[in-house]
Amino acid sequence: MSPIPSPSANWSYPTAIRFGAGRIKELADACAAAGITRPLLVTDAGLASLPITTATLAVLEEAGLKPGLFSDVQPNPTEVNMAAGIAAFKDGGHDGVVAFGGGSGLDLGKLIAFMHGQTRPVWDFEDIGDWWTRADATAIAPIVAVPTTAGTGSEFGRAGVVTNSETHVKKIIFHPKMLPAVVICDPELTIGLPPAITAGTGMDAFAHSLEAYCSPFYHPMSQGIALEALRLIKDYLPRAHSDGKDLEARAHMMAAAGMGAVAFQKGLGGMHALSHPVGAIYNTHHGTTNACVMPTVLRFNRAAIEDRIVRLAAYLGIAGGFDGFMDYVLGLRAALGIPDTLSAMGVGRDRLDEMAAMAAEDPSAGGNPVPLNPNNLRDLYEACL
Numbered sequence: 615m616s617p618i619p620s621p622s623a624n625w626s627y628p629t630a631i632r633f634g635a636g637r638i639k640e641l642a643d644a645c646a647a648a649g650i651t652r653p654l655l656v657t658d659a660g661l662a663s664l665p666i667t668t669a670t671l672a673v674l675e676e677a678g679l680k681p682g683l684f685s686d687v688q689p690n691p692t693e694v695n696m697a698a699g700i701a702a703f704k705d706g707g708h709d710g711v712v713a714f715g716g717g718s719g720l721d722l723g724k725l726i727a728f729m730h731g732q733t734r735p736v737w738d739f740e741d742i743g744d745w746w747t748r749a750d751a752t753a754i755a756p757i758v759a760v761p762t763t764a765g766t767g768s769e770f771g772r773a774g775v776v777t778n779s780e781t782h783v784k785k786i787i788f789h790p791k792m793l794p795a796v797v798i799c800d801p802e803l804t805i806g807l808p809p810a811i812t813a814g815t816g817m818d819a820f821a822h823s824l825e826a827y828c829s830p831f832y833h834p835m836s837q838g839i840a841l842e843a844l845r846l847i848k849d850y851l852p853r854a855h856s857d858g859k860d861l862e863a864r865a866h867m868m869a870a871a872g873m874g875a876v877a878f879q880k881g882l883g884g885m886h887a888l889s890h891p892v893g894a895i896y897n898t899h900h901g902t903t904n905a906c907v908m909p910t911v912l913r914f915n916r917a918a919i920e921d922r923i924v925r926l927a928a929y930l931g932i933a934g935g936f937d938g939f940m941d942y943v944l945g946l947r948a949a950l951g952i953p954d955t956l957s958a959m960g961v962g963r964d965r966l967d968e969m970a971a972m973a974a975e976d977p978s979a980g981g982n983p984v985p986l987n988p989n990n991l992r993d994l995y996e997a998c999l
Contacts, residue, residue: 642677648795650710656723699726717766721774741788759794764867765815767875801865813950818901822874829881840877846870881981891972918983
């Protein structure tokens, strides 16, 4: 009888995190810790004129840091947005980035800091093999990340998602130095977030943790983090959704979002593989799209994940094993107002073959517990419609 091989894997965990209400007041100190003296604050257009953004800029100005502001950031940022941000970074003589906002602002801020000193196109640094080694690591500016939603967890990530404006394909760009040097998680910044955004971002964190938990790869630390993140989301997302001023719920959701991003080092799967092409083509909200396709992917994966889901349901206090967990997911989606179908989100049948091919090439597809290909992905899209 041959011996059982010992587990082997490469692991990386995140950065310095300042977590707690009111800690945005430490932003100037965080910039100093990162070596930033002339920060460019990168956020989306919707946030740029809101009080939380003007107050954040004031924190930097009062410390004498002379910040700039760049807000030409689409919900699904493109390389055109990135080029404009790089121009603003260079024109302003900036030496670092404060990435501020939801996933779009965080991702684009990280990409601006990464790409401002590179000579190769951004597509040369896609998260494939060792492509990241093509970058000049000495030309990457430091980053401080400040999330204002509880969803993507991009503040804890070493990658950014950018959509090719010509092909409408989303690409994951990776480099270890895209990990922010300091993260400020201040749940007060998420107070009053609209219910629909709370729901979509919260379900994004749920999808990250659930797909990581179900991924077949070996990463027990991520496995445990995903499990506890799912418990926090179960207990606190409905509260955050029903009462935008519930600071305790907002804080736990902010923690859970970061935990989900750490956990998905273990892998993602079919939910994200299906969601990325839909977002790139139809400009849908990423987390809401993940939530929409979630039950279909769970059913498709059932044979491979049922035992694991039974253990998850028991930990979460959900009776009925896999079927009980499915009922819980369907009930949570309904309570949060998540659309039942992709058709309700404006997705048609005319581009299903194209999307299935894109989904099969998406890096997330490789982490699905059941192998994915263009044929079964097309079937999944049909089922989601």
